[in-house]
Amino acid sequence: MATEMAKKRNRIEVDIQRITAIPFCYPLHAAIAAIEKKSFKHPFTIEQIQEHIAGDNIICKVAMEQAWERGKLIENVVGYIIWVEGKSVWHLDRLAVKPGYRRQGVGSQLLAEFSGARRRPKRSECIVYERALEAQLFLRDHGWRCRADKSLFEHESGETGLLHFERREV
Numbered sequence: 001m002a003t004e005m006a007k008k009r010n011r012i013e014v015d016i017q018r019i020t021a022i023p024f025c026y027p028l029h030a031a032i033a034a035i036e037k038k039s040f041k042h043p044f045t046i047e048q049i050q051e052h053i054a055g056d057n058i059i060c061k062v063a064m065e066q067a068w069e070r071g072k073l074i075e076n077v078v079g080y081i082i083w084v085e086g087k088s089v090w091h092l093d094r095l096a097v098k099p100g101y102r103r104q105g106v107g108s109q110l111l112a113e114f115s116g117a118r119r120r121p122k123r124s125e126c127i128v129y130e131r132a133l134e135a136q137l138f139l140r141d142h143g144w145r146c147r148a149d150k151s152l153f154e155h156e157s158g159e160t161g162l163l164h165f166e167r168r169e170v
Helices: 002-007 023-039 046-053 106-115 133-141
Strands: 015-019 058-069 072-085 089-097 123-129 162-168
Touching: 015 023, 015 106, 023 046, 023 058, 023 072, 023 089, 046 058, 058 106, 072 106, 089 106, 123 133, 133 162
Parallel strands: 089 123
Antiparallel strands: 015 058, 058 072, 072 089, 123 162
């Protein structure tokens, strides 16, 4: 417990911005792809990110750390969230934070954007790799529950061991 507490850093506040698949946002797509490579075993490429967030009912938001350097505002993408808005269920598709910014509240701020979105249905879901213990604990700390010990889902790569998490509003 003491070592876990020692790992926690101070909370940083970030600016959350919605982005789309338009060319103006392309530099942000590259930043998302860089975070993907450090966060997932099967990361999306820039092209896959652009194609994915261009879809209907897809929301993508980035967490931006802002700092002034030599009189100029510097913005750094430190995390992102992507979700799909269905009629009765919303699917949390991706949430990742740059490794050096984890455990500082960035993921919680991104998840709050999802949870606080208007029109959100009473049920939300997401799929998590069984081996991704940090992600499972993060979701549980934010009120999500695993529907079953093991799910029948299989990744397109053939990898199994995926868990189905959900959150229900009362």
